[in-house]
Amino acid sequence: MTVPGVEVAQSVLDAQPFSVLLGARVEALSPAGVVVRVPFRPELTQHHGFAHGGVQAALADIALTFVGAVALGPRVLTSEFKINFLRPSGGETLVARGSIVSAGKRQAVTRCDIFAVQAGEEKLVATALGTIVTADVPPAGGHG
């Protein structure tokens, strides 16, 4: 299997307007794991100034899917995922570290942890577990 480089992965993100809106940056991508970073900024907060849960969920979705793509190839879909929020998330950056749990030919189970980084210190703020499928496995509602 050839793992695409970080530049290729970033170009995929750059082709997703919502990932651009989030400001997501791929930092590492290999069978050993994926690192995706979102610089924290006021537009990403909820009403107490912490990162909105939706931002963390979106970042988890991106990281889980990229881990799946490393295992299954580029044409993948997220079937489902679960996220647990562990503590309020502030700081300068959100970092998702994803890794593979198990992969077959058409389905992979992936996990990621999300950290808030402040002054170089990382705090775990959320964890997620999900299922990624190749695009030839039609989703539960069919295509269309």
Next chain:
Amino acid sequence: MTVPGVEVAQSVLDAQPFSVLLGARVEALSPAGVVVRVPFRPELTQHHGFAHGGVQAALADIALTFVGAVALGPRVLTSEFKINFLRPSGGETLVARGSIVSAGKRQAVTRCDIFAVQAGEEKLVATALGTIVTADVPPAGGHG
């Protein structure tokens, strides 16, 4: 229990910069359920022009939490949720319809379905199930 009006709920969303970034609008809010709408626009897509999974997850997070707030009061946190993606999501608007599964004094389990609306027709594109807790139940990582 006094359920806040739609205007109050919208003012909560308007105080969340990320909800403003998404363009989320509260359309209904009662013990019978919550309706939250996100007008679809190019900034919210992935690379095939469908709504990004992260947008659907963020909308689910908002709807699940609002259902919990109707049951538990305004000071609530999302503890966790799961989302299943059912089909590609296009159209003009995303609508989340949330409802309560069960509520105690400090914890509620809520669900929501997300629909893509096109020319007045709604298609189910995702479903989510989550746990909302009052803010006095410290999250799993503690506050800090």
Next chain:
Amino acid sequence: MTVPGVEVAQSVLDAQPFSVLLGARVEALSPAGVVVRVPFRPELTQHHGFAHGGVQAALADIALTFVGAVALGPRVLTSEFKINFLRPSGGETLVARGSIVSAGKRQAVTRCDIFAVQAGEEKLVATALGTIVTADVPPAGGHG
């Protein structure tokens, strides 16, 4: 689609030694939903005399899978599910009521609610949401 009768579904359960150990009985099976019942008995309890969470999870697994089998055909696997426990579960019987959320050709998303029945009164004790796939979609770890 021909939905197998309750007798056929029960014969499937009767061929699963663990379902026999639980005492699971199929009570209804149609595209409108599935009802599976487990008579409560001391062997199924935890240390406070309530139904063990594992019993509820096993019942959810059975009900979610049967709903998937009605939609997809008999050769199905449970890919994953989530269960939320809502209150202690006593009474005379546990009843799972499952229904379809969405189905494609090879994947279905299903949900079920679990009730404890006492003196004819049903109390919701758990809810679950899961993904069922046809057996030709290899699981994430492959076959073997």
Next chain:
Amino acid sequence: MTVPGVEVAQSVLDAQPFSVLLGARVEALSPAGVVVRVPFRPELTQHHGFAHGGVQAALADIALTFVGAVALGPRVLTSEFKINFLRPSGGETLVARGSIVSAGKRQAVTRCDIFAVQAGEEKLVATALGTIVTADVPPAGGHG
């Protein structure tokens, strides 16, 4: 924090009739993690002779809860969990290896991997992620 010994933990399991029915054995218990073992036997199978998904889910429930009890103390409840099934599960024994993700005072997020052991070789067959709460956090449906 004093972690109860394996004998104390086993006595808790032995007081749960359903855990006895499963044949669950605590093998290790420390802040570093929990190991729970279920000897495989025909009564625990589905119709193809593999471990029933309900058995794996029940074992996950036990392991996740024990990890939570190490972090939070003995009076805990499982709030919810998710399980992904990765491959058919045969062999001589099922082993769940649980660990803590994050813990506060009243809530812990825990994970576990389940392995099928055959001739000394372990294969990962399922993974789970859940939330454990202290018994003073009333469940979502209240007590009763």
